[in-house]
Amino acid sequence: MPSVYKCTIAGCDARVAFDSRMAALSAGWTLVEIVKRERVVRHTICPSCNPAWIAEACGSRAVAAAGGYAEAGAGIYAIVNALTGKKYIGSSRDVYRRMLRHAKELVFGRHRNTYLQAAWDKYGADVFDFTVVEHVSDVAMLVEREQTILDAADDYYNIMRRVGAVPL
Numbered sequence: 001m002p003s004v005y006k007c008t009i010a011g012c013d014a015r016v017a018f019d020s021r022m023a024a025l026s027a028g029w030t031l032v033e034i035v036k037r038e039r040v041v042r043h044t045i046c047p048s049c050n051p052a053w054i055a056e057a058c059g060s061r062a063v064a065a066a067g068g069y070a071e072a073g074a075g076i077y078a079i080v081n082a083l084t085g086k087k088y089i090g091s092s093r094d095v096y097r098r099m100l101r102h103a104k105e106l107v108f109g110r111h112r113n114t115y116l117q118a119a120w121d122k123y124g125a126d127v128f129d130f131t132v133v134e135h136v137s138d139v140a141m142l143v144e145r146e147q148t149i150l151d152a153a154d155d156y157y158n159i160m161r162r163v164g165a166v167p168l
Helices: 021-026 050-058 095-107 114-123 139-152
Strands: 003-006 015-018 030-036 039-045 075-081 087-092 128-135
Touching: 003 021, 015 021, 075 095, 075 114, 075 139, 087 095, 087 139, 095 114, 095 128, 128 139
Parallel strands: none
Antiparallel strands: 003 015, 030 039, 075 087, 075 128
16 A cells, blocks of 8 residues: 655645655655654655755755755765865765765764764764865766865865775
8 A cells, every 4th residue: 555755844745655665765755764852753855855955954054065956967076174174075977966965974974984974973064065176077087086186185084095986
């Protein structure tokens, strides 16, 4: 029997029926549970509200560069701690979606970069700026450009000093 999912964002009246939780996730819906003072708060967010909700959950400055899935494209991005100047440098074929993914992981305390997560937890979301450093038209040049920018950075959260993974 299908379950009806209603977006929990104020002002949104999106409702859709899905046969399973996986079908809802595959369709771009975000289903989250946040524990606040021993109480579970559940959010169901439709695909169109997703970027706005993440930006609100992250604070006013975080994800400002993404502007809710602005024009997608390949590029180099930075997550910059405005207090310390320390930054995380990354590259992606879709830089805006990647920044939003980082923001989600940081908000929910599940970022795989423990240094960046610890700084986020210590300083708070409003201290971090998400910025596009450079748009790259040739996807094959992403790793090379990221390495050049990382080499020029003096203080960074990146765990690996050498870029070698295929960009997400």
